[in-house]
Every structure is written in C-alpha cells, then in structure tokens.
Amino acid sequence: MATEYTPTEMMDRDSRSNRYYRNAVERHWDPGEIDLEQDVENLLTYIDGAEAYDQESWYGTLNGIAKFGAGEDAVTEDLAPLGAVLDTIDDQLFLTTQMYEEAKHADFFDRYWREVVWTVEDKLGWERSDPRHERWFNEPYIELFDRNRKAQFRLLEDDTPENRAKAYCHYHLTVEGILAQTGYYGMQTSYGGEFEDLPHLPGLVQGFTKIRSDEGRHVGFGMNQLKKLIAEGVDPELIQDTVDELVPLVQGITEDDRFQPDDPEERPGLEDGKLAAYAVEKHTDRMQQITDAAAEIPDVDELVALEGDD
Template sequence: MEREYSPTELMDRDSRSNRYYRNAVERHWDPAEIGLETDLENLCAYADDGDDFDRADLDALVTGIAKFGAGEDAVTEDLAPLGVVLDDIDDQLFLTTQLYEEAKHADFFDRYWRTVVWGVEDHLGWERTSPRAERWFDDAYLELFERNRRAMDRLLEDDTPENRAFAYCHYHLTVEGILAQTGYYGMSRSFGGEFDDLPQLPGLVEGFDRIRSDEGRHVGFGMNQLKSLVDAGQIAPSLIEEVVADLLPLVQRITEDDRFAPEGDPVGLQPGELATYAMEKHGHRLTQIADASADVPEVDDLVSIDRPD
C-alpha cells in the first residue's frame, strides 16, 4: 500500500532552513585541499629571523589555534542533542550539514597543528606540543564550553521553547556568533599580511575564511530559530538578552587572555579591538532577532566573508 504524505512531511524548499541546507551543499570544501606548505616555510623563516626566538614566542602565535581546534571538537560533539529534538525536515536537513561542517573544521585545525606547528617545532629541534594541553585554556574558556554543553544536553531532558532558546543562545549566538567569529576576524587580520611584524600564514587565513563562511550560515540558522520563537510569542526577547549578557563576560575574558602575550608593546591588533568587535556584532544580531520589522540576513550575506562586520 502506497504511503500518503501530508504537506508538512515534504520539504519546504523556500524555507530558510532548506535554503541554508542547499547553500551548504553548493559551497562544499575539503580541508585537506588547503595548502599549508607556505605557512610552514614562513613560520620557520620567522622563527629563524627572530632575535632569540623561543618557546614563549611560538606559544603566543599558536595559542589561538589550540583554542579554535578544541572548540571545534567540542561543538561537533555538543550539537548532537539538537539533532535529536528537531522535528522539521528542513531543520533536520540543515543540521546534518552543520554537524558535517563542524567535523571538517575540527579536521582542519588538527591537520594544521600536525603539519605546521609540529613542523616548526621539528625544525627548531623542540619537543612537540599537544593542542589539547591544559595550559592553552583559561578558566573562562572551559566554563563557557561547559555551559554550552549543559545547555544542549538539557534539550534531551526537557525540550521546551525556553530550553531551545537557551541552546541557540549558547551555541549559535555566543560560541559561534560572538566568540568564534570575533576570533576568526582577529586571526585573519593578524596573519593576513596587515602587520609586518607578524608572519603571513595564507593557509591558516584560507581555512579561517572557509570556516567563517560556514559559521555565518550556522549563526543565521540559530538567529532564525530564535526569531521564530519570539514572533510566535513562545519566548520574550528579554530572555535572549539575559542569557547572552550572562555569557558575555566569559567571552570578554577569553578574547583578552594575554597569558602568552610577549612583553612590551602589543604586535598586531591593539587591546580592546576584539572586545569592541564582539559587542558590535552582538548588538546588531539582537536587533535583527527582537525587532519584528527586521529580517535575518539572507544566506548569501551570511556566508560572505567580505561584509564589513
């Protein structure tokens, strides 16, 4: 007997979630295809040319990479509960691409550490470091990701509109929308050739560009889900403000972590630049969610890496 399908069981190809899904399929990229040879050469030359280049100097350059790699590992695992509770086919389609992309991001940073960081350490005759060593991660970083894990896991115990909002606020708005996007912006500027005193790392910047583009789509999905909850009267905009405001001090402490900063005048971005960037992005996105007359950006805008924000 042929099964009869109701319209709600079919894909809505005009929905944002379906358009995000198709965009992810069409913009596929392979982390293994990003060339890292120039990064290794430039970083080795930078170490050789530096006066008394030591372990602390390398640590200052790679601590951000360690944080990004561990963060991608964490969010790859933490996203799973949302895939269990979503019941809309288009949302499910999109989430499969996000899980896949988070895994690719983790793959890129693992490959970068093995190829470039270990390559430099081998070149200098130093012991290889682990990107998961405890010393890379400050207390604020550990607390933020632990809170994110708990917010996502709560969905499996009590799937309510409020708990979904908590999950989207932690994962999509804060970890991806504020912390990660701010970090990618800062790292891309630092190693993209803007500053003569820092090495150019084109492979790292290309990876950041690819990941940043993916995560623009991820953030857009979370924003749209939150906006739908607000528009349906299932949550108040104040809930989003309260949750993110509670997390922002952790983000600020992470972006201002200077434990590995060299002594003397800062090289590259100046103190406060990343915190300002993070707050501007948060304010702009909150307006797009809470204002009934405002729209979440279209997918092509979300994935563009050339937009001014």
C-alpha cells in the first residue's frame, strides 16, 4: 500500500550535500567539448617511432582506458538504488548530479574509444578493438564490481543503516575513493607528457582531470554520509572491515601487469609500487577522517582541487 504524500522540508543550503550539489552545478563541463585530435596524432607518431611495437603493445596502452570506461558504465548503472532510499531533499539533490556526472564520464570514455582508439586502428590497418572484450578484465576487477552491484541493490530489499554503510563503503569509498582515484592519478601522470617513453595524450589527461574533480565531490559525499551513520550508531569496525575486505581486490586491479614487460626495468611510466603507495595513503587518510569523531572531512573546494598531486 502506498504511503501518503508528505511535502519535503525546504533545502538546507548550509548542509554538505547541498554545497556539493551547488559545486557540481557551478563546475559543469561537457565531455563532447574536449579536443581529442592531438591524441590521435601523438599516438600515431609514438607508434611509428617505437621499436618492436605491435598490437599486443597496443593492448597494453589501451588496458587502463578500457578498465575505466567499463567501470564508469558500471557505476552509472548501479547508483539508482541509493537514490531510491535517500530521504532528504539535499541528499537527493546531490545524487542527481552524481548520476548525471557518472553518465558524462561513461560518455567521455565511449567517445575516446570511438574517436581516438578506432581512428588510430583504422589508420594502421588494424582490426578495431572491443572496449568490452574480456581480455581487459581480470578476476579481481569482476569480483569488485559484482560486490558493489550487490551492495547497492540490497538497499531495495533491506534498507538498514548497516547496509547503507556497506553501500557507501563499496561505491564511494572503495570503487571511487581508492580504485578510481588511484587509477586516474596513474593514467594522468603516465600520459601527461612527463615520460619520454610514453605518448603524451592531452585530451585523455583533460578528461581525467575533469572526472577526478567530479569524483572528489562523490567521495566527500560518501565520507560525510558514513560519518553521520557512525554518529547515529553504526559500528566503525563495520566500515573498516568492509573496506579491508575490498582492498585486496583493488590491489589485484591496480597491479594487473598482464600487458606489461616481464622485466620491471623495461616498464614505462610510474615506478613499481608508486600506485600502491598512493592507494594506501588515500585509504588511510579517509578512514581516519571518517572514524575519528574529531577529524574533519575536507571541504568541497579542497576535495575537488586534487590535492597532493604536484
């Protein structure tokens, strides 16, 4: 039986959720406006000048892009259950912007594959690669996103404070706060022009920069929700234990070296262990900010500034 309609309370303009919402509105960007032509030119020049570069090497270049593209599709599809159970107008306002932004992220990666990857492959006479081919996704990747989906849809059947905490731990804290932020940092650094043995991809880097700024808000929202749930009685150990169970899956994804040379000294880009250290640092800081009642969650401007990446 449907419940009787009750008008919602007015917005709380000073709440974190409302401030995150306003920040999202003010930072709007269009994935279709990012210039990708230079990426095509730079990739063709790089491939032409690289010794012993074949299609397997090309798969190594595409591996991270494919993982993040499919990941953005997944989080776009799996966020709706949370929107169905949130019960304040300010939280709902923010979540509408997050769902919109996740769709934009998926849009960007789809466009990149069509306009950059396939264009390069066409010019080289290679068969067009499939961004959803099973070659890109190892077992930890599939397991992490399966667990996230289950955690979100569980809310539709059993919406308890503990299950909400688990949903935020899976989605906002682990998939976005550890995996995505770490991966974007690695890709943005690798293809930002710093390394001579990797192509400079300015369009990809600009997309990463915009996406990571969005996800700073998403992570901050999840952290704030978890902090409120703890204040209302959810055991902090539930949050710690949930994330601890997921971190090995994150490590299995970020350390996926199936497309890398066997000799670590021959691997271009960030030195071994740099991504793992970055992930651990982010995880440690966020858990302390959530579980320590005296600790403050960074304000929205700090969250979207991509601090610590200099």
